[in-house]
Amino acid sequence: LAWGWMRPEGKALLTQWRTTPVTVDWNRDGLVDLVMLDQEGFLAFFERALRDGRRVLLHPQRVFCNEKGEPLQFNSGRAGRSGRRKLCVTDWDGDGLLDILINSKNAEWWRQTAIKDGRFFFVNMGNLHIKNIEGHDVSPTVVDFDDNGMPDFIGGAEDGHLYYLPNPRAAGQAR
Incomplete structure (x- = not known):
């Protein structure tokens, strides 16, 4: 985090505080992926894959978009205003x-409406x-x-x- 004291070491993941990581087979390939906010508050897809017979977690991708094609950023706050999603x-x-x-x-x-070119599109349907x-x-x-x-x-x-x-x-x- 640019404003925080924490730094990921090695293969550690870093997200905003008080944020829920979700494990789900998002791309339905039979492997459980990770979906959570990245360190800047964007919803990120950490795809699970098989490489040389081993399960690996790939680098995060901002593939969740609103109807305009913009990445979903559920929290743009800094320091104590970050996270909590x-x-x-x-x-x-x-x-x-x-x-x-x-x-x-x-x-x-947030209703998913389409999948196109590896991106997932959503519309906010409200509460x-x-x-x-x-x-x-x-x-x-x-x-x-x-x-x-x-x-x-x-x-x-x-x-x-x-x-x-x-x-x-x-x-x-x-x-």
């Missing part, structure tokens, strides 16, 4: 493309709900409690509560 990867709308839920007053839904459960930070995740095959939202909030929101597709209310 909690991520969850899921196919929220059931279209077969992986979407991103990121902390907000509950969770912002999942109008209710503000954020005291300081929300940790979004998904679960299928009702066993209908659709991910439902669970948000861990700083008030010590877990908040549950059934996926609106279950009621035919998908956006």
Whole structure:
């Protein structure tokens, strides 16, 4: 970090503080990749690959873009204003493309709309709900409690509560 005291050593990874790393087979090649903010707050793809029969983690790529083709930068703050981004990867709308839920007053839904030339395009669909459960930070995740095959939202909030929101597709209310 240009403004921080930490420096990666050897093969160590460095991200902004209080940021959730997500392990997911993003490119669906059978290997688990890493998706997280890089040291400048951009969402980065650390692809897992096989090289000479060994699993390796490739250098980060800024391949997650908004609808204009600009890399997604979920936090451009410096020092104490950096980080604090909690991520969850899921196919929220059931279209077969992986979407991103990121902390907000509950969770912002970044809907994946296209894959082109090795880049993944997203549109910010806004918050999942109008209710503000954020005291300081929300940790979004998904679960299928009702066993209908659709991910439902669970948000861990700083008030010590877990908040549950059934996926609106279950009621035919998908956006």
